[in-house]
Amino acid sequence: MPTLARPETCPDCTAPLDGDPGFPVWCPGCEWNLLVEPAAAPGRLTPREQRRAARAERRTAERERAVRARSELVYEQVAGGSPAHRDPAVRLAVALAGLVHLTTLLVLAGSVALLVGDAWPLRVLGAVGLLIAFVLRPRPGRPGENDRPVGRAEAPALYALADRVAAAVGAPPVDVIVLSDEFNASFGRTGLRNRGVLTIGLTLWTVFTPAQRVAMLAHEFGHAVNGDHRRGRWLGFALRALHEWYRLTVPERLTASGDHYVLILAGHLQRLVMLLVNGAVAGLLTALDRLTVRSGQAAEYRADALAAAVAGTAAAQSMLESLLLGTTVESVLMRRRNRLVRARRDDRADAAELRADLVERVAAVPAVERERRLRLSARTLGSVDQTHPPTHLRVRLVGQRPQVTEPLVVLTDEQGAAIEAELAPHWERMSRELLRG
Ligand SMILES: [Zn+2]
Ligand SMILES: [Zn+2]
Structure with a gap:
């Protein structure tokens, strides 16, 4: 395989490139070679596989755009000095967390109720429930x-x-x-x-x-x-x-x-x-x-x-x-x-x-x-x-x-x-x- 010479000027914007040869070469001016493109997958894909791959790629790109947009929005809000403590989303999250805790409590209470009963199949169920409650308990x-x-x-x-x-x-x-x-x-x-x-x-x-x-x-x-x-x-x-x-x-x-x-x-x-x-x-x-x-x-x-x-x-x-x-x-x-x-x-x-x-x-x-x-x-x-x-x-x-x-x-x-x-x-x-x- 021929070794590629390290270019001295940027192939895209002709800016002079220097940098340590021990590190990847890239252009700070136009970001040439910042992202090294992954090599295309070898082998021939059927048209159907190609369509599927293209769809998956689009979905990934969309998700990445959404995450980036969310991060940049938070940045704008924080940089703009908007108060964070009245975030309605957090209140909803706190309420949902309450439901989770309530579920744990119900599992615990239900299991205890079953355990003190007379019917042994229900007691077994109660014991299993207690085990689950134990796994779910608040812990570090x-x-x-x-x-x-x-x-x-x-x-x-x-x-x-x-x-x-x-x-x-x-x-x-x-x-x-x-x-x-x-x-x-x-x-x-x-x-x-x-x-x-x-x-x-x-x-x-x-x-x-x-x-x-x-x-x-x-x-x-x-x-x-x-x-x-x-x-x-x-x-x-x-x-x-x-x-x-x-x-x-x-x-x-x-x-x-x-x-x-x-x-x-x-x-x-x-x-x-x-x-x-x-x-x-x-x-x-x-x-x-x-x-x-x-x-x-x-x-x-x-x-x-x-x-x-x-x-x-x-x-x-x-x-x-x-x-x-x-x-x-x-x-x-x-x-x-x-x-x-x-x-x-x-x-x-x-x-x-x-x-x-x-x-x-x-x-x-x-x-x-x-x-x-x-x-x-x-x-x-x-x-x-x-x-x-x-x-x-x-x-x-x-x-x-x-x-x-x-x-x-x-x-x-x-x-x-x-x-x-x-x-x-x-x-x-x-x-x-x-x-x-
Ligand atoms: Zn460049
Ligand atoms: Zn931190």
């Missing part, structure tokens, strides 16, 4: 496989920074910090005691600058005060219960439990009921998602504004842009994993080496490549409804607000070093796990 999400909580006594410097940032955004101090291996961070409330849990992805933390770390913490604590209904208990527990209903009612092919026509009929009937409930649950989940997307995205923009207020506008923007560098981190990990396999070394990964490599590679991503990823986030937006608004709109909105040049919280070198020392054993363990693949 499950932690990730490699997640590890780190306590206040173990990481006083990290908690001191977290507390300062939380105080700056007006959030209560966090109850527990959890370290994960993901290129991500999140804040949530968990359990009936509603404990605040901050999850910090260590790869993200490692490649972030001190100011970006502060901005990231401020954004996450912003979720404690930005009135995001989706993260509240009422809606959050309802969504979780609905996911359980969905899981419980996925119709499975019943193995014939007998060949008597009554049993076969009962099997079909059960499948039909499951199918109906499953469809209704899926519809309800979609509806709740649609109803809360506006308030959820508006809440994200508010959290970004808090990040800018606490860490400064520039730090907040560069933090958001750096969230698009996950693939760079992943490629460093891949390369190191392969090298370990080739060297047949045991997996005593050198944590310090991995850290240096990650920091260096992320810092080496040139501005034109960062810009490409940002523009790509605008173009490819819309394959799914996401909880966060598209990154390019988040960066733009932070830029449109009054510039903050005096950060409220600064992470000094000394404090940074103390935190690094606290996190060192965790990074060592996690890099071992990451390199094992």
